[in-house]
Every structure is written in structure tokens, then in C-alpha cells.
Amino acid sequence: MTATSIDPTSDLVSVTVSGSAAQVRVTAMGEIDSSSAPLLRRHLDTVLDGGAREVTVDLDLVTFLDSAGLSALAAAHRRAARDDVRLRVLASSRAVIRPLQITGLWELLGVVQVEPGTGSAA
Structure with a gap:
């Protein structure tokens, strides 16, 4: 599995x-x-819909995170916990x-x- 089929980019992320x-x-x-968090949320939902047992959310290259992004992560956590999926955030x-x-x-x-630039290695 590599790049997803859902809009891989927005103007910000x-x-x-x-x-x-x-x-x-x-x-x-x-x-x-608030404008880019829905994209992250759709990706996380798609991954969880696909039956993943372990999901790593790598935020090593994220330069800004607001309440909408926090909400997307919290929603993914709730869903992962409900579905017995291990969710890791870097x-x-x-x-x-x-x-x-x-x-x-x-x-x-x-x-x-993680140390900056090492998220993909963790």
C-alpha cells in the first residue's frame, strides 16, 4: 500500500x-x-475502514496543528480503541x-x- 486514492494533498498539507x-x-x-484537518481525518477513516490492526500517525513533518487537527486525532483514537486497533502518534x-x-x-x-526528521524510522 502506498499513496492513497483520496486527494493526497491540499494547499496546506x-x-x-x-x-x-x-x-x-x-x-x-x-x-x-480547519481547512486541511478533514483530509487527515478522511485518510485515517479510510485506513481504519480497511481493517488495519496497527496505525502509526507520523506528524514529524507537521509545522502547525490546531484544534481541528487535534479533533481528527481524538476521533481516530476513539475509533481505534473501539475497534481494538493500536494507534501510535509520532x-x-x-x-x-x-x-x-x-x-x-x-x-x-x-x-x-521523535527527533526531527526521524519519524519515518520510528
Whole structure:
């Protein structure tokens, strides 16, 4: 499985999906806000609809994350927990880490802090 069939990019963010049907990595690059978060959410829903057992959301290359992006991640978490899917979130920049920490999603999602540029290796 490589790039998805759902609009792979918007003006602010690009999202790619890779891995096997059981272990999927969703990688976002750019800004996730109210106009681009629906794209991330559609990708996560598609992956979860596809029967993935483990999903890694790689936010290493995300430069901005607002409440709409946080909401998309929280929705994916709820769905993954309900469907017994392991959801991992990787983050490296303060622009992503800080909103996750402030909202309590850092602990809820069990976010893994990675060194910048190493998300794809984690």
C-alpha cells in the first residue's frame, strides 16, 4: 500500500499512506488546521475502514496543528480503541507537541516524541 486514492494533498498539507493492510503508516506534512484537518481525518477513516490492526500517525513533518487537527486525532483514537486497533502518534516539533500536551491528548494518545526528521524510522 502506498499513496492513497483520496486527494493526497491540499494547499496546506499532504498526506501519504504506506505499509501493509495490517500495519499502516499515515504521514502528514505541512499545516493541519480547519481547512486541511478533514483530509487527515478522511485518510485515517479510510485506513481504519480497511481493517488495519496497527496505525502509526507520523506528524514529524507537521509545522502547525490546531484544534481541528487535534479533533481528527481524538476521533481516530476513539475509533481505534473501539475497534481494538493500536494507534501510535509520532511528533517532533513544538508546534505539534505543545497543543497535544495542553489538551491532554499527549497522554491519552501515548504520543512518542521523535527527533526531527526521524519519524519515518520510528
